[in-house]
Each structure stands twice: as structure tokens, then as C-alpha cells.
Amino acid sequence: MTKKYLLNIWLKTFITSTISTFILVHLIEVNRDIDFRCYMPYFTELICTIISIILSFSFLTLLFNLNERIVQNKNLNLLSFFLVPAVFVLTITFIFLYQNSSDIKYLFAIIFPFLTAICFSYYNFRKLMNEKNKN
Secondary structure, three states, rough: OOHHHHHHHHHHHHHHHHHHHHHHHHHHHOOOOOOOOOOOOOHHHHHHHHHHHHHHHHHHHHHHHHOHHHHHHHHHHHHHHHHHHHHHHHHHHHHHHHHHOOOHHHHHHHHHHHHHHHHHHHHHHHHHHHHHHOO
16 A cells, blocks of 8 residues: 555545535534624634544544555554544544533534545545455
8 A cells, every 4th residue: 555545545535524514514604593793704614624624634544554464454444544533523522512512513514524534435445455455
């Protein structure tokens, strides 16, 4: 497995989850009942996008797959894709819930695109590994 290929996976995940988060949060903000005038447009979108970027950097653990031992072991491979991002997701969830946030929809707008992109990346990576092992 080459570093270029793994960084390409990370970049695709980073771009799709960040753009999706921005769009979802913007849709939430547009459809919200506005009782006041916001003096900082796109502030909520910016904060949620920054959180999404931090989550995406937690996904850099996929570079552990440069080690041949991790690539060959499916359990270690799964952990390299999901362990650190899962800890970050649980931490962000805990922070949202601890603050008694009624805006749980923002949490889903951050987490859902990220987890979907990671699952899709893992599926494509394992599919490639299975094809490589058959040859």
C-alpha cells in the first residue's frame, strides 16, 4: 500500500465530509425560525465545519496501513480506520449532551457525513485488498 493512495483516501474523506457538513448546517440554519438578526452570517456553519476538519484529521490514523502487518490483519486494519475517529466522535457527542444542547441536529450534521465517508472509504479499501490478495 502506498502513502499516496492512503493520502488520497484521506483527502476524499476530508473534502466530502467537510463540504457535506457545511451544506447540512447551512440548510439547518436557512430553515430555522429566525427571531433575531445575526450579526455574523455563516458563524454556525464555520464552527461546525471546523469541528468536521478536526474529525477529519483524526482519520489520519489510516496511515498505519503503511505497515504490512496492519494491512494483512483485518482487526488491526479496522482499528486503524475507526478507533481514533470513534473516540473523537464520542467526545464531541459527550460535549453536546453535557451542555444540554437542544440543537442535536447540528451534532448529526457533523457526525453523519464523517462516519459515512469513513465507512465508504473502509469498504473500498477492503475491496481493493481482497482483489490484491486474489492476484
